[in-house]
Amino acid sequence: MRGGLKPSLSLIKKILIIRIDRIGDLVCTIPSIRALRKNFPDTRITALLSLYNSDLISDTELVDDIIVWKNNMPGEEKQYLIKNLKERKFDVVLVFSPYTEAYKLAYLTGANIRAGIVLKSRFLTRVFASFCLNYIFLLDQEGKLRKKEPLLHEVEKGFALLEVLGIKEPDREINLLLPEGFITECRQYLNSGMIKDQKGIIGLPLCSRYIKAGWSVNDLAILAEDLRYRFPEYLLLITSGNQEIKDGEILKKRFLDKYGILVRGPMDVRLWAAFMQNMSLVITIDSGAVHLASSGKVSSVVLYPPEIYELCSQEWVPWKVRYKQLIMKDFKDTRDEILEAADELLKGEKGSVL
CATH class of the missing domain: 3.40.50.2000 (Glycogen Phosphorylase B;)
Known part of the structure; x- marks a missing residue:
């Protein structure tokens, strides 16, 4: 984990999770979200999720709020969303989706702690992420493939990111509870x-x-x-x-x-x-x-x-x-x-x- 700040965990009152990709990605992030809830029981946790995924955890106790992200969102609607994110004054933003749009949204929140998963193979995205985030978990899956080394599972990536908050959770079951x-x-x-x-x-x-x-x-x-x-x-x-x-x-x-x-x-x-x-x-x-x-x-x-x-x-x-x-x-x-x-x-x- 790369970063230049040491987070004051006791001051964390609001956390934003950004997971704006596909349903499998969100399902694999559920153990990480559960670990966040367990370790920060009094913290307000908000999830920014893609439109199709947004209902999947809406009836659970994993998060307090869900904000919907739409691909190809009209400019006016996007500006309203960004304004909404800024006004919530998050202390921590965790970017689980390794995309430039997600990094940009994290930066625009103004949160003191902005951490994200970044793929080493995407050079320009990596450079952009280094500007937007102050903690980076650099993931080199392609390099590991070339070296015939085992890769991190999507579930494990989430827990690697949580290390910025000092979370080392042994329970990594998905356990999705439905209405x-x-x-x-x-x-x-x-x-x-x-x-x-x-x-x-x-x-x-x-x-x-x-x-x-x-x-x-x-x-x-x-x-x-x-x-x-x-x-x-x-x-x-x-x-x-x-x-x-x-x-x-x-x-x-x-x-x-x-x-x-x-x-x-x-x-x-x-x-x-x-x-x-x-x-x-x-x-x-x-x-x-x-x-x-x-x-x-x-x-x-x-x-x-x-x-x-x-x-x-x-x-x-x-x-x-x-x-x-x-x-x-x-x-x-x-x-x-x-x-x-x-x-x-x-x-x-x-x-x-x-």
Whole structure:
């Protein structure tokens, strides 16, 4: 940790957390936020979160306030947000999102302690961060990859940042607690599709990354049918988000009368989290789904495109659950590997645990 000041911890009354990226990032930051709450029980903690993520922890006791950040925010709205941040007079700002916009927002708060995670590989961003922050946790993931050294998991990065406040917390479980209403809605929906002699439920969240990797909607439909055939005692749930509405509708029509397959369209992020936590196994390319599943102690089969496998298979490993990680190839070359990995995890025979 680089920094030129020594924080007076007893004077900290207001803390701002900046996490303005994707849902998996926020889920992996939950243990750090919990540690903050534990170590500063009387401090007011505010979180600046991206629009889609903002509801995920809104009903928890982790934070006192949530401010919503929108990508491509109009100038007038952004100026109002900055004014709001300044007026709150934060003592500490912790930047978990390694982006120039996040560093700029931290600087504009005027907080005495501005600490953030900075990627060594992004030179210009690093220079900008050194101007905006007075504490920097410099992360050299690419350098470690070249040296074949183990990488820090996203959860561990957060705790490295907390060292600026003297926090060394052994409890690093995600443990995302959801409102009872969403849990009830989730279970009622799943019960509506219950099959004979059901052992559990397999989750197959749709993600635009499948299409970007060269897979088709038909490939995913075939995979769904394969899973039902291979595991007839498991209900299959397919979920889609706002970016997969069209694909979700195609699969919903295809499986409208298919016994043992449910297709659920876009939903509140807390309901999606409840679904992922209530699976027996999740099969996905989406790290958000992986970590939501991990928050419910659910195992995952995770697919990574070959160009990012080495990085993601360490940085985004399913947290403290059993898992199998696969290099994503053409569908025909990956299909059987997915089924075998799912079989091993459902039988409890194999699978790594971080």
